[in-house]
Amino acid sequence: MRAMVYRGPYKVRVEEKDRPRIEHPNDAIVRVTVAAICGSDLHLYHGMMPDTRVGMTFGHEFIGVVEEVGSSVQNLKRGDRVMVPFNIFCGSCYFCVRGLYSNCHNVNPNATAVGGIYGYSHTSGGYDGGQSEYVRVPFADVGPTIIPEWLHQEDALMLTDALPTGYFGAQLGDIVEGDTVVVFGAGPVGLFAAKSSWLMGAGRVIVIDHLEYRLAKARSFAQAETYNFTEYKDIVVEMKKTTGFLGADVVIDAVGAEADGNLLQHITAAKLKLQGGSPIALNWAIDSVRKGGTVSVVGAYGPLFSAVKFGDAMNKGLTLRMNQCPVKRQWPRLFEHIQNGYLKPNDIVTHRIPLEQIAEGYHIFSAKLDDCIKPVIVVSAA
Ligand SMILES: NC(=O)c1ccc[n+]([C@@H]2O[C@H](COP(=O)([O-])OP(=O)(O)OC[C@H]3O[C@@H](n4cnc5c(N)ncnc54)[C@H](O)[C@@H]3O)[C@@H](O)[C@H]2O)c1
Numbered sequence: 001m002r003a004m005v006y007r008g009p010y011k012v013r014v015e016e017k018d019r020p021r022i023e024h025p026n027d028a029i030v031r032v033t034v035a036a037i038c039g040s041d042l043h044l045y046h047g048m049m050p051d052t053r054v055g056m057t058f059g060h061e062f063i064g065v066v067e068e069v070g071s072s073v074q075n076l077k078r079g080d081r082v083m084v085p086f087n088i089f090c091g092s093c094y095f096c097v098r099g100l101y102s103n104c105h106n107v108n109p110n111a112t113a114v115g116g117i118y119g120y121s122h123t124s125g126g127y128d129g130g131q132s133e134y135v136r137v138p139f140a141d142v143g144p145t146i147i148p149e150w151l152h153q154e155d156a157l158m159l160t161d162a163l164p165t166g167y168f169g170a171q172l173g174d175i176v177e178g179d180t181v182v183v184f185g186a187g188p189v190g191l192f193a194a195k196s197s198w199l200m201g202a203g204r205v206i207v208i209d210h211l212e213y214r215l216a217k218a219r220s221f222a223q224a225e226t227y228n229f230t231e232y233k234d235i236v237v238e239m240k241k242t243t244g245f246l247g248a249d250v251v252i253d254a255v256g257a258e259a260d261g262n263l264l265q266h267i268t269a270a271k272l273k274l275q276g277g278s279p280i281a282l283n284w285a286i287d288s289v290r291k292g293g294t295v296s297v298v299g300a301y302g303p304l305f306s307a308v309k310f311g312d313a314m315n316k317g318l319t320l321r322m323n324q325c326p327v328k329r330q331w332p333r334l335f336e337h338i339q340n341g342y343l344k345p346n347d348i349v350t351h352r353i354p355l356e357q358i359a360e361g362y363h364i365f366s367a368k369l370d371d372c373i374k375p376v377i378v379v380s381a382a
């Protein structure tokens, strides 16, 4: 089969690879129809995530058609059109029964923190992902769901990660009626977080980035006020000014470990590898929120991370909430919001790229060329 293969930082190719086989009675093999590239894939692509192995296929956002099921699979059959959450989870361990699907204890030999994620380095279990013609789906009775008839296939694809993660970011903010919410990052996750903040009662939503075209999308798609951080000497001071010098009630970090905005942090992190990444977006979040406020972190960070203003967070009495999104937990509510017309997830899709050209897709999305917000990879006919 044809699959995206990682060949080292900034090098991905489409190669011939063995088709995955059923390895366990509860596996399914899914023929992928469309996949997407996520901001998290860029951390792998840039060589920033530990234990990203050459030969690995990325892709944790995908939908497709069931090709084959293992002997104990009961809920799926060949031919079913399924959406697959990015988490691999067992559904029955201590963590899964508490809804912490992203922290499943049974799917990752390194399961002290994150559970399993498709195509996301060996720190997340080392599973091959869905930027590929076929993918092995473990615990097939637990994760995947048959795509409802009324759901557009690109909307289903956005529901495998970007939308639930943005929604989760707003949820972790514990927003109460009238709150001022600041979102750092106007990528897919930040855009969905901003949009979701309104659904949770925010009175004011502000989005911060340095890419003008994405801020324009934050205004049109998420009805947010926007700030380009390169236009201000200190974006934190600006946030103080606009919130009566108290700070925002809730700040959401939808940027993660590869934040721009501070040259020294960039050099020590990306160039010299002295820290696990740049903590600048997280530090801006800690500085921009009011005392006693909440910082919600959905931006991704590697296992070890440094130079975070943890003492300021402590002394401000902040609540810090964070996790990889437990995707399937968000689906029932998000289905309602989509059916009611409150959310139109595929509005953020800007590019549709054939699998064979995925290297170009990574380049465009990584370098933020051609006003790219969300690239969809077209793999096979639906
Ligand atoms: N927690 C989860 O379950 C989960 C799921 C999906 C994605 N993620 C993570 O969420 C983050 C965003 O994902 P995405 O797909 O939207 O990625 P993306 O790369 O498209 O978007 C990131 C945005 O942040 C902006 N940015 C960079 N530095 C900034 C700064 N200092 N302040 C404000 N904005 C800044 C960039 O210009 C870009 O627009 C990534 O770290 C990704 O790994 C986490």
Ligand SMILES: [Zn+2]
Binding pocket: 038, 039, 040, 041, 060, 086, 161, 162
């Ligand atoms: Zn993702």
Ligand SMILES: [Zn+2]
Binding pocket: 089, 090, 091, 092, 093, 094, 095, 096, 097, 103, 104, 105, 106
């Ligand atoms: Zn589990």
